[in-house]
Amino acid sequence: MTSRRKRLSVNEYVDGVLAGNTVVLSRTITLIESNLAGDQALAEQVLIRILPYTGNSKRIGITGVPGVGKSTFIEAMGLHLAEMDKKLAVLAVDPSSQRSGGSILGDKTRMEQLSHHRNAYIRPSATGASLGGVANKTRETMLLCEAAGYKIIFIETVGVGQSEVAVKGMVDFFLLLMLAGAGDELQGIKKGIMEMADAIAITKADTDNITASKKARAEYQNALHLFPPSETDWSPKVLTCSAVTRQGLDDIWKMIEEYFSHMGSGLDQLRKHQNINWMHETIGFLLKNNFYHKPEVAERIPEMEKQVGLGEITPQAAARELIRL
Amino acid sequence: MTSRRKRLSVNEYVDGVLAGNTVVLSRTITLIESNLAGDQALAEQVLIRILPYTGNSKRIGITGVPGVGKSTFIEAMGLHLAEMDKKLAVLAVDPSSQRSGGSILGDKTRMEQLSHHRNAYIRPSATGASLGGVANKTRETMLLCEAAGYKIIFIETVGVGQSEVAVKGMVDFFLLLMLAGAGDELQGIKKGIMEMADAIAITKADTDNITASKKARAEYQNALHLFPPSETDWSPKVLTCSAVTRQGLDDIWKMIEEYFSHMGSGLDQLRKHQNINWMHETIGFLLKNNFYHKPEVAERIPEMEKQVGLGEITPQAAARELIRL
Numbered sequence: 001m002t003s004r005r006k007r008l009s010v011n012e013y014v015d016g017v018l019a020g021n022t023v024v025l026s027r028t029i030t031l032i033e034s035n036l037a038g039d040q041a042l043a044e045q046v047l048i049r050i051l052p053y054t055g056n057s058k059r060i061g062i063t064g065v066p067g068v069g070k071s072t073f074i075e076a077m078g079l080h081l082a083e084m085d086k087k088l089a090v091l092a093v094d095p096s097s098q099r100s101g102g103s104i105l106g107d108k109t110r111m112e113q114l115s116h117h118r119n120a121y122i123r124p125s126a127t128g129a130s131l132g133g134v135a136n137k138t139r140e141t142m143l144l145c146e147a148a149g150y151k152i153i154f155i156e157t158v159g160v161g162q163s164e165v166a167v168k169g170m171v172d173f174f175l176l177l178m179l180a181g182a183g184d185e186l187q188g189i190k191k192g193i194m195e196m197a198d199a200i201a202i203t204k205a206d207t208d209n210i211t212a213s214k215k216a217r218a219e220y221q222n223a224l225h226l227f228p229p230s231e232t233d234w235s236p237k238v239l240t241c242s243a244v245t246r247q248g249l250d251d252i253w254k255m256i257e258e259y260f261s262h263m264g265s266g267l268d269q270l271r272k273h274q275n276i277n278w279m280h281e282t283i284g285f286l287l288k289n290n291f292y293h294k295p296e297v298a299e300r301i302p303e304m305e306k307q308v309g310l311g312e313i314t315p316q317a318a319a320r321e322l323i324r325l
Numbered sequence: 326m327t328s329r330r331k332r333l334s335v336n337e338y339v340d341g342v343l344a345g346n347t348v349v350l351s352r353t354i355t356l357i358e359s360n361l362a363g364d365q366a367l368a369e370q371v372l373i374r375i376l377p378y379t380g381n382s383k384r385i386g387i388t389g390v391p392g393v394g395k396s397t398f399i400e401a402m403g404l405h406l407a408e409m410d411k412k413l414a415v416l417a418v419d420p421s422s423q424r425s426g427g428s429i430l431g432d433k434t435r436m437e438q439l440s441h442h443r444n445a446y447i448r449p450s451a452t453g454a455s456l457g458g459v460a461n462k463t464r465e466t467m468l469l470c471e472a473a474g475y476k477i478i479f480i481e482t483v484g485v486g487q488s489e490v491a492v493k494g495m496v497d498f499f500l501l502l503m504l505a506g507a508g509d510e511l512q513g514i515k516k517g518i519m520e521m522a523d524a525i526a527i528t529k530a531d532t533d534n535i536t537a538s539k540k541a542r543a544e545y546q547n548a549l550h551l552f553p554p555s556e557t558d559w560s561p562k563v564l565t566c567s568a569v570t571r572q573g574l575d576d577i578w579k580m581i582e583e584y585f586s587h588m589g590s591g592l593d594q595l596r597k598h599q600n601i602n603w604m605h606e607t608i609g610f611l612l613k614n615n616f617y618h619k620p621e622v623a624e625r626i627p628e629m630e631k632q633v634g635l636g637e638i639t640p641q642a643a644a645r646e647l648i649r650l
Binding site: 044047048051054055136139140143189190191192193194195196219220222223226227228230272275276277278279280281282283284285286287288290291304305308309310311312313314315316317318319320322323 | 379615630636642644
């Protein structure tokens with residue numbers, strides 16, 4: 001259908017987004033996610049226009065390994081907030097999902113109640129070949145949602161890769177979901193992610209899991225005290241919750257609000273710092289992207305990786321040789 | 326003096342390094358650290374020749390904040406090993422030190438005994454404008470030391486920046502030095518470094534600090550159990566030691582040897598993986614380095630950072646604009 005491909009004017013996109021029109025918002029996000037040069041130029045014009053209306057939200061990253069109950073948590077917490085009349089957008093960074101053809105948020109039935117709530121807007125993960133590209137699109141989508149009036153943005157990742165570093169670089173607060181019971185459930189979480197968290201929520205703290213969850217909470221709280229303090233002087237908190245009984249959800253939200261009070265004007269500083277870092281990261285990403293897509297480079301990479309892996313050439317020499325191409 | 330600047334032939338460098346001649350080794354490292362194009366071409370020829378003789382060492386990263394007693398620990402542990410007739414080289418990655426004009430290992434008086442031991446070779450941190458460049462030179466220096474017959478390589482960093490990520494990418498084992506007494510001494514350690522460590526050594530466990538050190542050891546050991554396991558299935562250990570009484574040094578070394586037994590042939594896999602990653606990191610570094618040194622880019626960066634910081638332009642748009650230059 002050609003009508004689906006038809007583009008609006010810059011004014012129509014901007015006015016629709018600023019009016020909080022979710023149909024236009026979705027079309028603008030689709031425009032941003034497009035890889036066509038014409039669309040990208042149009043998207044850039046839209047973004048520059050909506051930029052003055054962005055920033056007025058709490059940006060919250062949420063991560064945890066599959067099985068921890070991320071979607072269930074986001075639905076329960078999202079409903080809790082939506083019912084308090086807070087406008088909430090849920091986005092995702094999940095580059096791995098494209099390979100399997102689906103997105104963590106693509107299956108909306110997992111968040112059926114939330115997706116039908118008038119205060120909630122859910123958008124599946126952008127697709128793309130690389131994390132840098134996907135993360136950039138999620139970040140721009142976040143700005144559009146802010147301009148559309150969403151005061152809380154949840155950005156979900158899967159806790160098993162580099163996505164968390166990208167998400168940490170675009171959010172104000174980073175929440176890690178964990179399950180009680182030491183050991184197995186940690187398999188899959190990448191090193192370094194726990195130290196990044198501003199808070200840990202122990203999920204599924206209900207029925208016969210309550211005692212174990214309380215114990216886990218105390219253990220993690222003790223452990224976090226041993227770890228380096230963050231630059232924002234915020235001590236990471238550990239809380240328990242249940243999506244079924246809704247126990248703990250309100251405490252978690254109050255803790256997040258406490259964080260924003262704690263940050264005060266430091267939040268502007270944090271975001272300024274993030275923006276500048278993001279620019280440099282994007283430069284690196286674009287340079288690498290252009291480089292690896294050159295046919296003469298793409299052709300040589302497998303052979304170079306093999307030689308480097310076998311120790312026939314140093315990684316540095318291989319890199320220099322590829323650059324000389 | 327022109328004689329100091331005179332270069333040897335490729336054969337002379339290679340033969341000298343392989344013979345374990347420390348004078349030639351030092352001159353070869355100086356060649357590698359040189360930024361002159363002619364020297365770099367020569368260095369590349371030397372490296373390719375010595376490459377078959379590399380890899381036969383235990384590569385150990387050592388980090389900790391200033392004040393933790395890093396130099397003292399390295400001297401005591403180094404002497405312990407040198408006296409067991411093990412050949413040991415001590416290198417450093419410390420890009421920050423160039424700004425203050427000195428290197429963490431520059432002041433050899435801090436390792437006076439070790440630097441005079443015939444089994445030890447100490448080389449100050451390379452100088453350079455960027456971490457990527459310094460780390461590349463340290464990595465190549467490590468290869469030269471291996472070819473010269475050093476069976477243990479210590480690579481020291483300061484624990485406060487990105488250097489640890491670079492060092493983690495070139496060593497087999499990563500040791501974090503900590504002091505007993507929770508809280509203050511953690512100021513300065515960057516988030517994520519503790520989760521990277523294969524072991525923590527609590528230093529200065531002597532005189533009236535013994536009880537506190539034992540307590541800290543138990544606490545950290547408990548905490549590490551809660552954290553994600555590494556891909557190598559090695560559970561990080563926590564030990565105590567004293568450079569003064571030499572208590573614990575032998576246990577730490579035995580633990581490190583246990584790690585290498587545990588790794589078995591997995592070590593080759595780890596290094597292969599590291600080499601390929603290092604190639605891609607170096608590509609990224611070279612691309613960025615070339616880019617940021619272009620005058621038209623260098624000139625625009627401050628203005629762009631300002632605009633991005635003020636939120637007048639998105640980081641993505643700023644990056645794209647700079648790339649278009």
